[in-house]
Amino acid sequence: MQQLQPTGLVLFVGLLATFTGQSSGQPALGEIYRLNGLQSDLQMDTFRHVGKLMNDQYRRLDRRLKAIGSRIRRAERDLGVDSPPDEPLGGPAFPNIPDEGPNNIGNRPGNIPDKPVPSPPPVGQIARTCDEIYRMGYRNDNEYVIDPDGQGLRTVPEFNVRCELSRGEGVTIVGHNYETEPVFVSGYEQPGSFQLQIRYTNADFEQLEALTQASASCEQYIKIVCMGAVLFRAQLRRGHRDYGWWIARDGTRMMSWGGVPSSPDSGQCACDLDGSCVNSHFKCNCDSNNKFWSEDSGFLTDKRYLPVRMVYLGDTGGTKEKSWLTLGELRCKGFSGE
Template identity: 35%
Template sequence: MLNIVLCSLFMLPAVLPQTNNPNSSACTGSTHIYYNYAPDHVAPFIAPERNMQRVQGKSGPRGQKGEPGQKGESARTEGLENRLAKVEEELTLAKRQLDALRVPPSRPTCAYYDELDFESGYYLISPDPTRFQPVYVYCNFSQHSAATIMNHDLTGEIEVERCEARKCSEVSVNYNLPLEVMIQIANLSAECKQYVKFRCQSVFLFRNSPAAAWLSRGGIAMHYWGGATSGRDYYCACGETGNCVDPVWKCNCDKNSAPEALDEGFLTTKDALPVTGFLFGDNGDNEENAWFTLGPLVCTGRQG
């Protein structure tokens, strides 16, 4: 059983245990409150407000940084890739500048790298140090003799523009090297060749009055086709070997018939190469179709 003593209105109520002290009912301000308890009950304990102290706890360790989100990770990867690409570009430029300083005048074509046992790729050559700066060309070392490769802008098979008159359509060829440099490389090489192909339907090349021609390094119209190693006018490869589809003509396309025909081969007249353009005609009707292909200029060996 609890004994309860009420304090004055200016003091907090208190609950004091029963004692033999006559002053036990005096109020002392905020006090602990105790309850008598039965054996099967645990009494609560309330500490006095004036004795309670708040202790600032120490900050715990900061948690680990979370994994970046998908968008953030993608941006970070892209940024690293861009930086890597820039570094690779700068290294390539530095290597080319260094190579330019190392190129001796004795390397005018790829054939002069033969003894170095290099792998195929782009290399600096100096065809004429007194007239031209060193230039990059593709050197093919997989052949018996190293080949200097000079490319142009007419890649793949190209459809011939429609027009009916002879030589009414003109096509220009733009190379990745100045023409004067290419001519010098050709002059310093033992051999040069360039692949040409003409695919036709009811369109002829030469016959007795040429509808087509290829243009030499000097812009001269040449009236023979790839594979005609003799360079005789109105001849194609089949005319040289004697196996054209119609023996009357020296090119397959000169039969001028509806079934598709083909004339192809290498132009090998070094002093006329590279090919600088084409002239085509006899291609104005709907049933007439023609396509042509031009390969890179390939020069091998050393002159003299």
């Protein structure tokens, strides 16, 4: 049987593997999509090429078998021997070509007609949340356009969000200007003298309000790591002094942290719920004003107040008083039906 010869396609696959294996650094998201799409195309072409070669080999083998069968029948006729009727030779088993459905990277159209890619919304219609995009059949984590208050109402304009669709549900994600790394706070002694103003990506607070109303639930992670700096309240000889707070989407001044019910005056952190605060006389670890590193963290989950507009802190004027503040992205799930 004729041996298969190396082809330009196979060599190109090898070059691509070498290129992708030797590349250094983190490629841009668009480059990842392009390379994955190219890899998928090459895989499909390889399967088709192998299938064509197998089909050619099958045809040659079939012709040879038919010629041999004809010679056998002539010999049997000469000898007066009856032969059973010919049975059709089964076709070759070709490798299964991977499906290209809506979960392929980049959402490129599939090449298999019986596995169609889900259609986008009808012309003029935009999904309200990433949950709705997920229910349409899309499974690619990517940037999409949504219109949370409903297409055609035009109360607020549509805007771009990140959709997480590959983990069994659709999650709408909105980032901001401080989401990538903690913010160091030092040199701000007076209450609220440190001010962190949050600007959300591609959306104003009116659009974000529409998103939280359209979603079944929303959350935002918040954390502070402190040394010698209180978060909310410092105990004085007479009463206390409020050093920190955050401003909700609707402008409400809030004095509760992640992991507890949102409140404008509770001064509570998650450690107070399970009695794990380093000092039982305080509701937050940082409010103990310890000379060692402490942490208060958790998720804000009351969507009526999300996302966070601003964070105010103080009590970091001393040389050994400092804090690190982390505020995560806004993440919304489900559909409220509003």
